Amino acid sequence: MEQVTLHGDGISATIVGQGAELVSLRDAEGTELLWQAGPAWRRHSPVLFPIVGRLTGDQLRHQGRSYPMTQHGFARDKRFTWAEQGPRSCTLVLTDDADTRAHYPFAFRLAVSYSLGQRQLGVTFEITNTGEEPLPASIGAHPAFNWPLLPDLPKTAYQLAFADNENAPIRRLRDGLLLAAPQPTPVEGKRLALSERLFDEDAVIMDRPVSSSVRYAADRGPAIEMSWQGFRELGIWSKPGGAPFLCIEPWHGLASPADFDGEFIDKPGVMLIEPAAKRVLSYQVRLL
Known part of the structure; x- marks a missing residue:
């Protein structure tokens, strides 16, 4: 089965x-x-696992060995x-196999669940450590929404x-790695004005935001509220x-700091899951 379309009250989703x-x-x-994977970016809403962002040299280091690991x-x-x-x-569900272990030498089970309710999509990530050593991992959501949502409105x-x-x-x-020096936020109070120039220096990364929800909207037309737990x-x-898209991405993890080239288990932002334990993270998209 290649895809399914789910139907809720006033909402539908295809996975x-x-x-x-x-x-x-x-x-x-x-x-x-949702952005329809046009030439500007050939994805819709990728699942970022077992890393978020880039690793230094695109290499994951574990117990003195290096494993190739590309961005996200x-x-x-x-x-x-x-x-x-x-x-x-x-x-x-995705589980480890010979191919994943060539890049990420750990046993895991990743379950991604989608559910629809009243004008709302819920997405849940469940990471289970099926191995015998602590599981270092990061995970992130990367949904891209059309920007603008109404074609006759300016961005x-x-x-x-x-x-x-x-x-x-x-x-x-x-170059995909986290700069050491923080920068002043472009958010004014609760409001972030959107413009293309905002992304001249790549992503805006909020490290430990106070909020657990954000609304994406203009004065008229469709609007979206995203909320998240565990990220x-x-x-x-x-x-x-x-x-013509805007990505709103709850993460548990970050790209490697530009000056970090150590063991993956020591990388800032990595969660450690004990053997037989699991971590559950979720987000919701509500249509307003």
Whole structure:
């Protein structure tokens, strides 16, 4: 089975087995809210696992050995197994195999679940350590929404409104790695004005945001509220130079600091899951 389409009250979602990726999210009127993987960026909403961002030299170091690991990890390019499927929900599973262990020498089970309710999509990540040593991992969501949501509105008509004031400095990247020096936040109180220039220096990274929800909206037309549980960081990204999508990304993990080249288990932002234990993280997209 390549894909399923779930139907809720005033919402529908399509998920594919490749990468357990959400590829369509429509409201009651059939308006497509998710970026449709055009030439500017060939993905919709990839699952980032077992890393978020880049590692130094694209190498994962464990017990003195190096393993090749490209940006955002391998889950987005792996075919998941369909574990459950119903009219409003589904679960897909990825487990370690010879290919994953060549890049990531750990045993794991990653389950990605989607469920629809009243104008709301819920997404749950469940990471289980099926091995005998602590499992170091990061995970992130990367949904790309159309920007603008209404084609006749300018991009600058949109803003992000956070649940709480976000006054802390942000982090930025250079060559995909985390710069040491924080930068002043572009968020004014609870409001982040959106423009293409915001992403000239790549993603806006909020390290430990106070808020656990944000609203993406203009003065009219469709609007979206995202909320999340278990994630510690938030990335906001569009392709530098301009592209018709906006990514709102709850993360547990970050790119490697530019000056870090140590063991993966020691990398800032990595969660450690004990043998037989699991971690559950989730986010919701509510159509307003």
